[in-house]
Amino acid sequence: LAKTTQPISMDSYEGQEVNITCSHNNIATNDYITWYQQFPSQGPRFIIQGYKTKVTNEVASLFIPADRKSSTLSLPRVSLSDTAVYYCLVVSGKLIFGQGTTLQVKP
Amino acid sequence: EAGVVQSPRYKIIEKKQPVAFWCNPISGHNTLYWYRQNLGQGPELLIRYENEEAVDDSQLPKDRFSAERLKGVDSTLKIQPAELGDSAVYLCASSSYLQGNSQNSPLHFGNGTRLTVT
Numbered sequence: 001l002a003k004t005t006q007p008i009s010m011d012s013y014e015g016q017e018v019n020i021t022c023s024h025n026n027i028a029t030n031d032y033i034t035w036y037q038q039f040p041s042q043g044p045r046f047i048i049q050g051y052k053t054k055v056t057n058e059v060a061s062l063f064i065p066a067d068r069k070s071s072t073l074s075l076p077r078v079s080l081s082d083t084a085v086y087y088c089l090v091v092s093g094k095l096i097f098g099q100g101t102t103l104q105v106k107p
Numbered sequence: 108e109a110g111v112v113q114s115p116r117y118k119i120i121e122k123k124q125p126v127a128f129w130c131n132p133i134s135g136h137n138t139l140y141w142y143r144q145n146l147g148q149g150p151e152l153l154i155r156y157e158n159e160e161a162v163d164d165s166q167l168p169k170d171r172f173s174a175e176r177l178k179g180v181d182s183t184l185k186i187q188p189a190e191l192g193d194s195a196v197y198l199c200a201s202s203s204y205l206q207g208n209s210q211n212s213p214l215h216f217g218n219g220t221r222l223t224v225t
Contacts, residue, residue: 034213043111043198043216044150087149095140095214097149 004088009102018075020101022088025069033064033071036087038100044087048073078105109133111217113199119223125187128220132180132201139176140214141184142198150198156182189224196221 005023012018024033032051036044048055050062050071061074075082085100112131120126132139138157142150153172155163158179167174171190176182186193196219202212 036214041221042218043200044214045216046213049213095152095155097142097151099147100149 003096004090004098006086006088006098006101008099009104011104011106012078013106014079015077018078018082018103018105020073020075020086020088020103021070022073023070024088024090027068027090032091033062033068034089034091035060035062035073036089036097038085038087044097047086075103078103080105080107111199111201111215113197113217113220115220116218117221117223119225120189122191122224123188125185126189126222127186128184128197128199128222130182130184130199130217132182132199133203133215136201136203136215137179138202138212139182140200140202141174141182142200142216144196144198144219146195153184186222189222191224194222194224 006020032049034049035047037047038044048057048060048062050064052064052068055062063072073086083103083105085102087097087100089095089097111133114129118126140155141153143153144150152166154161154167154174156176159176171188172186174182174184184197198216198219200214200216202214
């Protein structure tokens with residue numbers, strides 16, 4: 001099973017770009033990389049998913065290098081409302097959530 | 108589109124009592140998941156259904172937990188009897204098949220049921 005490693009916590013300020021990197025050294029050929037966001041008292045919410053190179057949507061960008069052993073979630077110009085826990089998942093048979101990265105955005 | 112609906116939102120019971128959680132997935136979603144989330148931890152998969160079939164229940168504590176998904180739509184998760192350590196948030200999620208591989212379909216979560224066992 002592909003295991004992911006990401007920082008436990010990060011701090012940022014409003015208006016800054018935030019990059020959260022996830023390591024997944026054992027990713028398999030057919031695995032996708034998916035990121036979720038979770039606010040207190042809510043279920044996780046899908047943010048973005050990718051297989052290789054770069055994926056962008058209205059919320060975030062996902063950068064995946066050629067070896068796919070890591071990925072970086074990029075949140076442009078964060079606001080206070082982006083304070084949440086962010087989970088990186090490698091979809092490999094089981095959908096396993098790690099501990100996630102708690103992002104704290106300060107004014 | 109309506110999201111995943113879970114009830115109740117909160118439940119407080121005494122240990123050794125039974126409890127049940129209900130989930131209504133997004134219409135048309137064939138795959139349904141039950142997760143348990145302890146405070147400060149990521150969600151832990153308990154069981155996954157594809158239609159009415161439980162295709163992965165390896166993490167479900169079968170001595171006290173049971174689940175069903177009749178007709179491949181709504182699902183119920185039951186604990187009997189509950190223990191103090193079962194206090195957690197129980198999350199339901201659903202997804203639809205994408206390119207023939209449901210594992211790559213994004214999950215849509217409900218807001219969970221917060222269970223407190225006293």
